[in-house]
Amino acid sequence: MGRPLIAALRAGAGKTGEPPPFVxxxxxxxxxxxxxxxxxxxxxxxxxxxxxxxxxxxxxWRRHRAASRYNSLxxxxxxxxxxxxxxxxxxxxxxxxxxxxxxxxxxxxxxxETLAMVIAALAAADLDAIDLAxxxxxxxxxxxxxxxxxxxxxxxxxxxxxxxxxxxxDGSTAEQSLCRxxxxxxxxxxxxxxxxxxxxxxxxARHEAFVRSKx
Numbered sequence: 001m002g003r004p005l006i007a008a009l010r011a012g013a014g015k016t017g018e019p020p021p022f023v024x025x026x027x028x029x030x031x032x033x034x035x036x037x038x039x040x041x042x043x044x045x046x047x048x049x050x051x052x053x054x055x056x057x058x059x060x061w062r063r064h065r066a067a068s069r070y071n072s073l074x075x076x077x078x079x080x081x082x083x084x085x086x087x088x089x090x091x092x093x094x095x096x097x098x099x100x101x102x103x104x105x106x107x108x109x110x111x112x113e114t115l116a117m118v119i120a121a122l123a124a125a126d127l128d129a130i131d132l133a134x135x136x137x138x139x140x141x142x143x144x145x146x147x148x149x150x151x152x153x154x155x156x157x158x159x160x161x162x163x164x165x166x167x168x169x170d171g172s173t174a175e176q177s178l179c180r181x182x183x184x185x186x187x188x189x190x191x192x193x194x195x196x197x198x199x200x201x202x203x204x205a206r207h208e209a210f211v212r213s214k215x
Contacts, residue, residue, distance in 0.1 A: 004090040005112045026057035085145040092149050099156045101175045107182040114189045121196045136192050151181040
């Protein structure tokens with residue numbers, strides 16, 4: 001069954017709370033100027049420069065945090081809903097896992113890891129560097145909230161009602177139907193991840209072309 005989805009999502013989440021290097025440098029420089037002002041003859045000038053550097057660093061840090069919150073797919077509202085849905089899915093899967101075939105559990109474990117990779121990639125991506133339709137991001141959210149859970153739920157109900165012997169109209173078994181559904185969901189996730197990777201590769205190529213134009 002693999003690790004819980006919520007654990008995979010948390011492991012893949014970016015650390016947006018850390019200031020970027022240029023802000024740290026400005027903070028260090030500003031503090032250094034203030035300390036130097038205590039011992040220098042031009043203390044007022046150094047102190048003013050230090051205060052200006054610290055003020056600029058604080059302003060840039062606020063802008064950086066605001067941009068991160070705006071551009072990230074896992075902004076506060078989305079992240080809280082996704083975390084809630086992931087926890088509900090983990091609880092449900094823990095409850096019904098003993099009724100699921102091993103092949104389905106293996107696919108679910110792989111799907112949860114891929115799902116965490118897709119969400120982390122979207123959260124870290126520059127929105128201009130990816131070509132992913134709104135329908136795809138909605139699909140990713142619904143996978144956590146509904147699709148995976150519903151596939152398992154229908155399987156459990158069908159096998160419970162028939163005593164475990166289910167044959168569909170096409171002649172396949174309930175286990176085969178469940179595994180096909182999970183495979184289809186995972187395949188679409190793989191395609192989404194491939195599109196994100198392709199978008200990043202294209203962004204890299206565009207930047208190289210930009211750098212070459214400066215030669």
